[in-house]
Amino acid sequence: MTAPDLIVAVILGLVEGLTEFLPVSSTGHLIVAGSLLNFTGERAKLFEIVIQAGAIVAVCWEYRARLFAVARGLPRDRGAQRFVLNLIIAFIPAAVLGVLFKSKIEAVLFAPVPVALALVIGGVIILWAEKRKHSETIRSVDDVKPGDALKVGLVQCLALFPGTSRSAATILGGLFGGMSRLAATEFSFFLAIPTLLAATGLELFEARHELSWMGIGPLAFSSVVSFIAALLSIRFLLRFVSRHTFSGFAWYRIIFGGLILAAWALGWVHFDVHSK
Numbered sequence: 001m002t003a004p005d006l007i008v009a010v011i012l013g014l015v016e017g018l019t020e021f022l023p024v025s026s027t028g029h030l031i032v033a034g035s036l037l038n039f040t041g042e043r044a045k046l047f048e049i050v051i052q053a054g055a056i057v058a059v060c061w062e063y064r065a066r067l068f069a070v071a072r073g074l075p076r077d078r079g080a081q082r083f084v085l086n087l088i089i090a091f092i093p094a095a096v097l098g099v100l101f102k103s104k105i106e107a108v109l110f111a112p113v114p115v116a117l118a119l120v121i122g123g124v125i126i127l128w129a130e131k132r133k134h135s136e137t138i139r140s141v142d143d144v145k146p147g148d149a150l151k152v153g154l155v156q157c158l159a160l161f162p163g164t165s166r167s168a169a170t171i172l173g174g175l176f177g178g179m180s181r182l183a184a185t186e187f188s189f190f191l192a193i194p195t196l197l198a199a200t201g202l203e204l205f206e207a208r209h210e211l212s213w214m215g216i217g218p219l220a221f222s223s224v225v226s227f228i229a230a231l232l233s234i235r236f237l238l239r240f241v242s243r244h245t246f247s248g249f250a251w252y253r254i255i256f257g258g259l260i261l262a263a264w265a266l267g268w269v270h271f272d273v274h275s276k
């Protein structure tokens with residue numbers, strides 16, 4: 001593994017891990033980072049797919065006790081059965097729309113400029129959501145009902161547009177549905193497991209012919225970096241939401257997206273308006 005490969009692996013692993021579960025769009029950050037690093041095309045896309053596995057393992061590890069308890073209780077425990085049913089219900093809408101429209105969305109919107117626009121718009125929506133009166137009727141993930149899960153699942157469909165953020169969409173969907181910030185955040189984490197597994201599996205299947213020439217060293221190293229960064233990010237967000245609103249993330253999105261648009265408009269960097 002050469003020094004340039006190592007640097008790219010570290011940067012992309014950090015970007016994926018730190019942003020996957022924060023409401024700032026990991027896909028958007030990876031698109032921008034890849035463009036700035038001149039690491040684009042099919043090889044970059046496959047690299048980003050594989051290192052996402054590190055983030056999936058991180059959330060499974062953080063909640064391993066809960067997941068094992070659900071697995072053990074699934075045959076007879078109504079609480080465990082309702083928990084799994086809620087995840088299935090929330091997962092289905094984005095899964096169906098993703099299969100139907102994934103290629104069309106990627107062909108048009110997977111580029112830094114559309115991502116920057118989505119970051120800014122999403123930031124404004126988060127600020128608006130934090131200004132509205134928030135009535136908490138669901139304090140825990142265990143209190144989520146199938147109807148609540150469906151609302152979150154429908155809002156998650158917005159995350160098909162890069163730059164929107166799956167985490168932001170699902171957390172806001174939970175808040176709009178009456179969940180507490182902690183309950184919405186944890187439900188977003190749990191929903192990430194089937195959503196990311198399905199998305200990663202589908203994309204790996206579609207890119208299976210490219211796997212033979214991908215270097216295992218950079219991929220493995222970047223995945224480990226992604227795992228560590230994601231684990232730290234999850235623990236940070238759980239502590240953060242117990243004391244703060246999501247407004248800080250909204251302002252970050254607006255500033256970051258605005259800087260990308262300004263740099264592009266002024267010619268400081270050269271981005272394609274559409275993906276290739």
